[in-house]
Amino acid sequence: MNLPSPARSALGLILFFAICCFAPAGAAPETTRAPILNTPSGEVFFPFCIDWHDAKKRTFEQQAQMLRELGYPGVGHIWLDKIEERLATLDAAGLRLFQITMQVDLTPGREPYDVVRFKTVLTLIKGRQVQFCLLCKGLPPSAPSGDPRAVEILREMSDFARDSGAQLLLYPHQKNWIERIEDSVRIADLVDRPNVGVMFNLCHWLRVDPSRDYAPLLRRALPRLWAVSINGADERDDEPGWKHYIQPLDQGSFDVRAFLTTLRQIGYHGPIGLQCFGIGGDVREHLARSLAKWRELQVPTANPK
Numbered sequence: 001m002n003l004p005s006p007a008r009s010a011l012g013l014i015l016f017f018a019i020c021c022f023a024p025a026g027a028a029p030e031t032t033r034a035p036i037l038n039t040p041s042g043e044v045f046f047p048f049c050i051d052w053h054d055a056k057k058r059t060f061e062q063q064a065q066m067l068r069e070l071g072y073p074g075v076g077h078i079w080l081d082k083i084e085e086r087l088a089t090l091d092a093a094g095l096r097l098f099q100i101t102m103q104v105d106l107t108p109g110r111e112p113y114d115v116v117r118f119k120t121v122l123t124l125i126k127g128r129q130v131q132f133c134l135l136c137k138g139l140p141p142s143a144p145s146g147d148p149r150a151v152e153i154l155r156e157m158s159d160f161a162r163d164s165g166a167q168l169l170l171y172p173h174q175k176n177w178i179e180r181i182e183d184s185v186r187i188a189d190l191v192d193r194p195n196v197g198v199m200f201n202l203c204h205w206l207r208v209d210p211s212r213d214y215a216p217l218l219r220r221a222l223p224r225l226w227a228v229s230i231n232g233a234d235e236r237d238d239e240p241g242w243k244h245y246i247q248p249l250d251q252g253s254f255d256v257r258a259f260l261t262t263l264r265q266i267g268y269h270g271p272i273g274l275q276c277f278g279i280g281g282d283v284r285e286h287l288a289r290s291l292a293k294w295r296e297l298q299v300p301t302a303n304p305k
Contacts, residue, residue: 043270044271045072045271045294046072046073046074046075046076046274047274047290048076048099048276049276050276052277054282054283055281055282056282056283059089061092064092064095067093070288072287073095074095074096074098075090075098076097076099076100076273079103080117081117083124087125097125097130098130098273099130099132099133099169100121101135101171102134103134104153104157106137106139106177107138110138112153113153115160118157118160119160125166126164126165128165130166130167131166132161132167132168133169133171133199133227134154134168134169134170136150136171136176136178136187137176139177140177141176141177142180146177147186150190151187151190151191154191158191162195167195167197167226170183170199171184172200179204181198181221182217182220184198184199185220189224198225199225199226199229200225200227200228200229202228202230202233203229203233203245203277205217207245214262218263222266226270226271227270227272227273228263228270228271228272229273229275230272230273231245231247231252231275231276232246232248232250232252232290232293233245233253233256235253241278242278246277246279247279248286249274249290249293249297250290256297260297274287274290
């Protein structure tokens with residue numbers, strides 16, 4: 001249809017305002033979204049815990065600009081505060097918020113989490129396919145006595161999160177109630193909701209499981225394994241703390257390539273988070289090194305003859 005120039009201009013304005021008016025509230029613009037999670041094309045690599053130990057103390061805006069310059073598609077965020085600022089700065093840089101870490105406290109008599117703030121954040125991230133990494137604490141590690149209360153709380157959170165499109169991941173953390181990937185899988189199976197899954201965290205697994213036999217654990221978790229974190233690490237560390245179990249990806253004796261190969265062999269193609277907690281110095285420097293190593297790890301090694 002050939003329209004006169006003024007008519008074409010008017011039609012363009014009408015279409016523009018229609019898009020603006022009917023775009024979903026709280027959703028990121030289509031042009032800023034990273035690939036969809038949990039698809040073969042969605043094996044994305046992003047850092048988290050980049051704020052606390054950065055010697056430069058970058059603002060969210062500076063972090064977003066740095067991540068874009070380095071080539072990362074987005075970042076993970078810690079706790080439920082400042083989500084508005086994080087989203088605004090990531091959107092401006094064309095990046096994505098992949099995860100939000102929060103705590104769930106199972107201590108008898110305490111409120112397990114801030115329901116009002118959680119609901120507010122769910123509204124903010126609606127349609128963005130964000131994963132909530134849940135650190136479940138307040139009881140002795142792995143204690144089955146906490147199962148009924150945990151299931152009740154997590155089903156409530158699942159109901160709240162349903163319309164947002166978010167996933168809830170049970171995040172194993174040393175000395176928390178959910179300390180092992182086996183705990184995560186057990187509880188996720190008991191909760192039995194389509195938006196509740198698990199995350200495998202390399203550094204915490206190294207700390208709590210001396211076996212170093214991750215393959216059967218990953219296979220068992222696979223139906224609900226929706227995120228994995230990696231980092232450089234040494235194979236063993238008998239000292240407390242994270243100096244040897246959380247390093248830039250290009251350091252440490254642990255064979256990260258073999259770990260990633262196992263993930264792909266069992267059929268995992270979801271997001272890969274880069275754990276950065278406790279790594280000091282200029283975060284840009286170690287993020288650049290880790291991304292270079294990640295790209296190197298994507299190149300298959302030659303088959304031995």
